[in-house]
Amino acid sequence: MSYFEHREPPKREDRLKACIAYGGTICGIAGRTKGCCLNDGERAFAQGSICLLLPALAIMNTFPDSVVLLHGAIGCGSCAHSQNANVRSGSKQRSGQVRDAVWLSTALNETDVINGGEAKLEEAIREADRRYRPAVILVVASCVPGIIGDDVDGVAERVQPLVSARVLPVHCEGFKTKIWATAYDAVYHAVGRRLLEEPEEYLPVIPDELDDLREDFIRSRTVNLMNVSSMGRVDELELTRLLRALELEVNIFPVFADPEEMYRITQAALSVSTCPTHDDYLLKHLEEKYGIPYIIGHMPIGIENTGAWLRDVASFFHREEQAEKLISQEERELESALEEFKPVFAGKKVFINAGEFRALATAKLLAELGFEVAAIRSFHHDEFAEPEYEKLTALGADFQFNVANAQPFEEANLLQRTEPDLFLGHWCGNATAAKLGIPTHVIYNTGLSYIGYQGAYEIARRLYRQLKNPAFNKNISKYLRLPYKRSWYQSDPYKYIKARGGA
């Protein structure tokens, strides 16, 4: 039975045996594969975590003509404020119109916890429909309804005949999983169950043979390019440019996709993941239900990875020769453009902290640019990253590898030990390194370029500027300090991980 037959997707701890605790080296984890961590990823001490609502809202808030209705405590939606700049700029870049995310909350309180929140939810859905007339209302279940037992799916079914929007329950109860990447499955689950059927009004009454032929031709060369918000518009355009050079059409999904048009994803020859951490749940569904094959392998960050990603797509369409010409021309131009930066990068130590695939792919690129990788931390670990470990161990050097859902105390200890010249992390995750005076660069920002050949050049250009003038963080370190005692820096950074290597 398909997962999509169920109301909720499974959590990744169960589906992929994903985990959040490992401390050791890259060669250590590459050798152990999935046995590296405990499934529940326990630490004897933990400083914090990441709730799956954050990435889930980052995707859903981009959908035009929709309302995101959070059913839970008011604070659950707080991250949506910081995401709105991306919704506004992303909408402008794609449609020419600036649009704000529309998100509401049932703002459950203590009385609702005792009496139940279903009546409030029903009223909120009807009010959202009346006020905004959206195509879709995404009803997001957070921790409180999960704990008190509100039947969110039942309310959605009950209200559906009374509203014009389609009502989609999305299960994001934060307490159910420690793997924030479960968010991608939660959103894909809701979309896959309710938004992929072709609306009947779009079906031609009398099929026109010529139109059919034209449609078949377009479909035979259309690629679904998956983006759950790990690429900004500039990166989407870079991959579109490369795929168009192979004479392919591109359908980007799901960020900023109009809910009424989402069914178009079922009309492609192939789906291609841009980050294997994100997409397997939906890609398998598309293959099973609609017969669309998929490629999930490389992330096109870095020179070799971009080439491998392109070769995979080209080989599906039997365009290997075209791809080789394209890759060699792009690599030639890129190599000569990178010449001026490489002497500054040579031998400099870099520390990387991000989602697993992005961290590993970026490390590969940095090694290609001449950096020495000192350490990588990834938010979680699952099976899709295993080929990436092999790419990094093939570089011939071993280095620290830590799987941690945040846990800045482990990071501070590792930073003191490894003394990197440069740190790459998410914008909310650069503070520890900055306070130690280490130059930092954001590993992901939808306004910047990271992907493909253009991304490789732009990352190098930005890092060059950063290393040329590291004064900002050095000054920060003069006035700020981290809260840890000297004894912590002298301790084993992984001493609180219960399963040291899953022995």
Ligand code: SF4
């Ligand atoms: S952990 Fe629960 S309560 Fe906290 S933000 Fe996530 S869904 Fe809301």
